Amino acid sequence: MRDRLTRLVALTRLVTARPGDQPGLQQLAQRLGVAKSTLSEDLAVVRQGLRDAGLGDIVTQVGAAGGIRFEPAVDQEAAREAVRRLCRELEDPERQMGNGFIYMTDLLFDPALLEPLGGLLGEQLRPLDPRHVITVETKGIPLALAVARHLGLTVVLLRRDHRLSEGSSLSINYLSGSSHRIQSMSLARRAPLRHARVVFVDDFLKAGGTARAAGDLVAEFGAEMVGVGVLVATTQPTPKLVQGLYACLEWDESRGVQPAPWVVRRLGRPENAGGSGP
Amino acid sequence: MRDRLTRLVALTRLVTARPGDQPGLQQLAQRLGVAKSTLSEDLAVVRQGLRDAGLGDIVTQVGAAGGIRFEPAVDQEAAREAVRRLCRELEDPERQMGNGFIYMTDLLFDPALLEPLGGLLGEQLRPLDPRHVITVETKGIPLALAVARHLGLTVVLLRRDHRLSEGSSLSINYLSGSSHRIQSMSLARRAPLRHARVVFVDDFLKAGGTARAAGDLVAEFGAEMVGVGVLVATTQPTPKLVQGLYACLEWDESRGVQPAPWVVRRLGRPENAGGSGP
Numbered sequence: 001m002r003d004r005l006t007r008l009v010a011l012t013r014l015v016t017a018r019p020g021d022q023p024g025l026q027q028l029a030q031r032l033g034v035a036k037s038t039l040s041e042d043l044a045v046v047r048q049g050l051r052d053a054g055l056g057d058i059v060t061q062v063g064a065a066g067g068i069r070f071e072p073a074v075d076q077e078a079a080r081e082a083v084r085r086l087c088r089e090l091e092d093p094e095r096q097m098g099n100g101f102i103y104m105t106d107l108l109f110d111p112a113l114l115e116p117l118g119g120l121l122g123e124q125l126r127p128l129d130p131r132h133v134i135t136v137e138t139k140g141i142p143l144a145l146a147v148a149r150h151l152g153l154t155v156v157l158l159r160r161d162h163r164l165s166e167g168s169s170l171s172i173n174y175l176s177g178s179s180h181r182i183q184s185m186s187l188a189r190r191a192p193l194r195h196a197r198v199v200f201v202d203d204f205l206k207a208g209g210t211a212r213a214a215g216d217l218v219a220e221f222g223a224e225m226v227g228v229g230v231l232v233a234t235t236q237p238t239p240k241l242v243q244g245l246y247a248c249l250e251w252d253e254s255r256g257v258q259p260a261p262w263v264v265r266r267l268g269r270p271e272n273a274g275g276s277g278p
Numbered sequence: 279m280r281d282r283l284t285r286l287v288a289l290t291r292l293v294t295a296r297p298g299d300q301p302g303l304q305q306l307a308q309r310l311g312v313a314k315s316t317l318s319e320d321l322a323v324v325r326q327g328l329r330d331a332g333l334g335d336i337v338t339q340v341g342a343a344g345g346i347r348f349e350p351a352v353d354q355e356a357a358r359e360a361v362r363r364l365c366r367e368l369e370d371p372e373r374q375m376g377n378g379f380i381y382m383t384d385l386l387f388d389p390a391l392l393e394p395l396g397g398l399l400g401e402q403l404r405p406l407d408p409r410h411v412i413t414v415e416t417k418g419i420p421l422a423l424a425v426a427r428h429l430g431l432t433v434v435l436l437r438r439d440h441r442l443s444e445g446s447s448l449s450i451n452y453l454s455g456s457s458h459r460i461q462s463m464s465l466a467r468r469a470p471l472r473h474a475r476v477v478f479v480d481d482f483l484k485a486g487g488t489a490r491a492a493g494d495l496v497a498e499f500g501a502e503m504v505g506v507g508v509l510v511a512t513t514q515p516t517p518k519l520v521q522g523l524y525a526c527l528e529w530d531e532s533r534g535v536q537p538a539p540w541v542v543r544r545l546g547r548p549e550n551a552g553g554s555g556p
Contacts, residue, residue: 002323005286009327012290013334017353020390031355032331045280049287053310056291075295077309094468101443106470109433111426112298137416138435142423148389155387157416164457165379179442190372192384 020152022067078116118146121229131196140202177207195222205230208241298430300345356394396424399507409474418480455485473500483511486519
């Protein structure tokens with residue numbers, strides 16, 4: 001009996017550690033030293049345990065590339081806590097730079113915040129059936145990776161400059177709404193992006209000029225940008241230059257930082273989640 | 279009985295999902311709807327199951343900030359496969375740019391490669407007892423995040439330029455051995471780094487000029503760089519400009535790309551892992 005308990009623990013960890021992985025049944029059975037029939041029974045328990053606790057699901061893929069795939073669910077408690085903490089941090093007067101910027105680089109590189117929020121965005125973006133997550137350097141990279149890990153995808157990085165290390169590349173110039181300057185971004189011709197559906201992920205969105213430029217650039221590769229996920233979007237200007245936008249938080253000049261309506265619907269209204277309402 | 283099995287599955291996932299987290303026993307017991315004594319028995323099984331399968335350990339922290347912390351072990355099979363795949367990819371003539379560079383951006387943003395290799399580096403760097411992982415933008419970011427997640431730490435990002443969004447910052451100029459140019463990097467004064475032990479993580483290291491400059495810069499904040507982890511280091515020049523260096527792969531002009539000796543000792547020599555030896 002004890003053997004079965006500890007084996008279930010190991011199987012749970014093996015199956016859930018990397019959502020992108022698709023381990024084969026044969027491979028798992030070998031690793032745990034059990035027959036495939038035993039493994040199937042154990043997997044049924046793992047699936048049930050994850051479902052019951054709202055932690056995700058296990059999808060069985062048949063065929064030559066068959067195996068099992070873990071689809072994590074959003075950890076609601078962790079997401080609620082992350083949203084609460086992020087709102088509180090962003091309202092901290094110490095973070096207001098006086099030039100219209102909020103210092104948030106440290107928060108963007110804290111996995112404890114990023115993982116649950118990446119899950120929250122990933123859940124919204126999954127139905128769009130993307131094949132890659134794209135982002136433009138630098139500050140959106142951790143969130144893009146968190147979304148990609150949740151969905152089991154890779155990230156394609158758009159650069160700000162041409163780089164010697166990337167060979168020939170396509171570039172695009174655009175007017176950034178945040179800085180009112182002409183910016184550029186480029187993508188290596190050899191980037192693995194042909195004719196794929198992609199979602200764009202970034203830390204911050206104002207008018208959406210950067211997101212739209214990213215969509216235009218990947219369109220040159222035959223790819224289609226089907227959605228956008230960001231950590232914070234400003235309420236103004238509106239409408240945005242892109243469709244299919246999910247922002248975890250909304251920043252309004254008069255109301256401050258608040259969870260977006262879809263986040264409130266998904267998680268309930270976090271206590272002390274910023275804003276000056278009653 | 280079935281209840282206990284599915285509860286163990288949920289507990290395993292809750293405890294292992296985010297190594298940085300330190301959930302309290304009370305909180306876990308509430309979430310699973312069991313008494314603390316039952317939780318303790320279950321936790322003993324989870325610890326045993328993880329240990330037996332070589333997947334990690336659970337450390338109990340006592341005191342006010344008490345709780346349990348998951349310390350993942352390196353998944354040896356996944357790490358072996360990642361090293362094998364990386365060597366094979368980097369030897370691909372399609373990736374040789376002819377100017378001394380190898381195109382590897384796509385590999386650096388593939389979580390399936392980065393997670394196991396981040397674990398491998400994290401395991402080496404853990405005994406140095408770092409409080410943060412530092413990296414300089416851009417291509418080392420995913421590996422730095424993977425190491426940080428393995429160790430339950432945050433990443434502190436060094437920028438290439440001053441940024442309006444980061445307020446006042448300290449900068450340093452240095453001579454890069456790779457590009458033979460003067461480069462600069464800067465760090466926001468408000469970066470959360472005071473008097474901490476840190477490890478530097480990057481994608482590529484040649485002489486080590488960038489790593490040493492990063493160490494000099496964080497020293498201005500009272501922090502101490504106690505180790506360096508990179509994905510690929512060149513065998514020449516030697517010695518490097520930094521101490522405590524771990525590179526997963528070594529790139530030699532005549533021998534090609536091979537796993538570093540410490541990686542071979544840790545994982546065994548991966549088959550087909552590159553190099554032209556017998």
